[in-house]
Amino acid sequence: MNKNQIPRARPWPGFPTSKGLNSFGDANCMEQLLVHCANAIESNDATLAQQILWVLNNIAPPDGDSNQRLACAFLRGLIVRAAKVGTCKMLAAMANANCNLSINIHTFSVIELASFVDLTPWHRFGFTAANAAILEAVEGYSVIHIVDLSLTHCMQIPTLIDAIANRLEGPPLVKLTVASGATEDVPPLLDLSYEELGSKLVNFARSRNIVLEFRVVPSSYADGFSSLIEQLRMQHLVYAETGEALVINCHMMLHYIPEETFSPIPNTNSNNPYSFEPTSSLRTMFLKAVRGLDPTIVILVDEDADFTSNNLVCRLRAAFNYLWIPYDTVDTFLPQGSKQRQWYEADICWKIENVIAHEGLQRVERLEPKSRWVQRMRNANFRGVSFGEEAVSEVKTMLDEHAAGWGLKKEEDDLVLTWKGHNVVFATAWLPA
Numbered sequence: 001m002n003k004n005q006i007p008r009a010r011p012w013p014g015f016p017t018s019k020g021l022n023s024f025g026d027a028n029c030m031e032q033l034l035v036h037c038a039n040a041i042e043s044n045d046a047t048l049a050q051q052i053l054w055v056l057n058n059i060a061p062p063d064g065d066s067n068q069r070l071a072c073a074f075l076r077g078l079i080v081r082a083a084k085v086g087t088c089k090m091l092a093a094m095a096n097a098n099c100n101l102s103i104n105i106h107t108f109s110v111i112e113l114a115s116f117v118d119l120t121p122w123h124r125f126g127f128t129a130a131n132a133a134i135l136e137a138v139e140g141y142s143v144i145h146i147v148d149l150s151l152t153h154c155m156q157i158p159t160l161i162d163a164i165a166n167r168l169e170g171p172p173l174v175k176l177t178v179a180s181g182a183t184e185d186v187p188p189l190l191d192l193s194y195e196e197l198g199s200k201l202v203n204f205a206r207s208r209n210i211v212l213e214f215r216v217v218p219s220s221y222a223d224g225f226s227s228l229i230e231q232l233r234m235q236h237l238v239y240a241e242t243g244e245a246l247v248i249n250c251h252m253m254l255h256y257i258p259e260e261t262f263s264p265i266p267n268t269n270s271n272n273p274y275s276f277e278p279t280s281s282l283r284t285m286f287l288k289a290v291r292g293l294d295p296t297i298v299i300l301v302d303e304d305a306d307f308t309s310n311n312l313v314c315r316l317r318a319a320f321n322y323l324w325i326p327y328d329t330v331d332t333f334l335p336q337g338s339k340q341r342q343w344y345e346a347d348i349c350w351k352i353e354n355v356i357a358h359e360g361l362q363r364v365e366r367l368e369p370k371s372r373w374v375q376r377m378r379n380a381n382f383r384g385v386s387f388g389e390e391a392v393s394e395v396k397t398m399l400d401e402h403a404a405g406w407g408l409k410k411e412e413d414d415l416v417l418t419w420k421g422h423n424v425v426f427a428t429a430w431l432p433a
Contacts, residue, residue, distance in 0.1 A: 126252070135160075
């Protein structure tokens with residue numbers, strides 16, 4: 001038996017044998033089985049849950065096709081959930097048995113992560129669109145302050161520094177601020193501290209004749225980056241007096257900030273940067289606080305899906321109908337059995353487990369669709385700005401380096417990365433209204 005596969009229990013009477021399971025193998029059927037299993041677990045029906053798990057385990061091997069690997073990851077997430085909440089003793093025993101339900105998340109070196117990010121447009125799309133918009137917004141400024149809230153540990157910054165170094169008016173002073181500890185438990189993981197990463201970026205910028213000042217602020221998404229906002233607020237008057245451009249670059253990070261379905265009661269102390277109405281979510285408070293900084297431009301890039309429901313089945317359906325995409329695309333750029341493919345799929349498994357198996361503070365993967373983020377930004381008194389023709393051209397050129405299934409579409413002011421016509425990642429740019 002494959003060590004990654006769940007032990008196969010004997011099927012209950014009336015369930016088909018292994019030879020009769022072929023009819024269950026399409027994606028729609030797998031989704032329905034996962035939904036029925038989730039309902040059984042939530043209603044404490046151990047017998048039904050075990051029967052469905054047996055079927056799924058036989059039709060969804062971890063080394064199968066993309067749909068089978070997707071279903072296997074969800075199967076694993078459901079078992080972890082059942083064991084976590086103690087719903088079914090047998091399921092808990094399966095999870096605790098020697099069947100390797102743990103996920104081996106790789107810790108990247110900087111070189112590995114840079115190469116890994118370049119394999120697919122998933123992150124490169126946002127990098128390319130954001131950099132083009134930032135360059136246009138900071139034209140003419142002699143000092144540029146970039147606050148980088150990025151899941152990919154500043155992997156976007158070297159390309160941006162290159163572009164800034166080549167601008168006609170000469171190189172500016174660049175200040176780069178990052179939040180340390182923001183995603184220390186969220187993949188991709190990095191094998192060095194942000195101080196060490198900053199040293200590498202400073203040296204890279206120097207090689208491009210750019211003076212880069214790098215600053216790390218201990219701050220977490222869990223409280224809406226309140227300490228970072230407070231630090232930026234204290235320096236706001238300096239920005240205004242010196243004419244610095246302030247760029248807030250948010251790349252797949254803001255969906256970790258708790259939203260309305262899970263938000264602690266905010267501190268209404270007037271000295272707190274989040275002294276807003278008690279009914280606001282931390283996301284709303286964060287965006288209003290950013291608006292108070294009067295930034296030159298705000299970039300918001302994220303995955304276009306909705307994982308916020310408190311209902312497990314709703315979340316499962318939303319995740320299943322979005323996360324098939326990374327499993328489908330991986331066959332176009334990584335061979336089966338390669339180390340990078342194992343790293344890639346382990347990161348997706350981590351996301352699935354977080355969405356399915358966890359609740360409360362532990363469930364941090366709380367994606368919202370583009371339409372909801374657009375409304376949030378407008379409510380915070382920002383106005384959208386269109387990406388220029390140069391940005392669109394650069395994104396199209398980048399996509400030409402990847403598989404034919406990737407596409408680009410414009411939705412009003414925004415850009416959307418697609419795979420086989422399905423929305424994947426959106427990029428938006430915002431100015432203070």
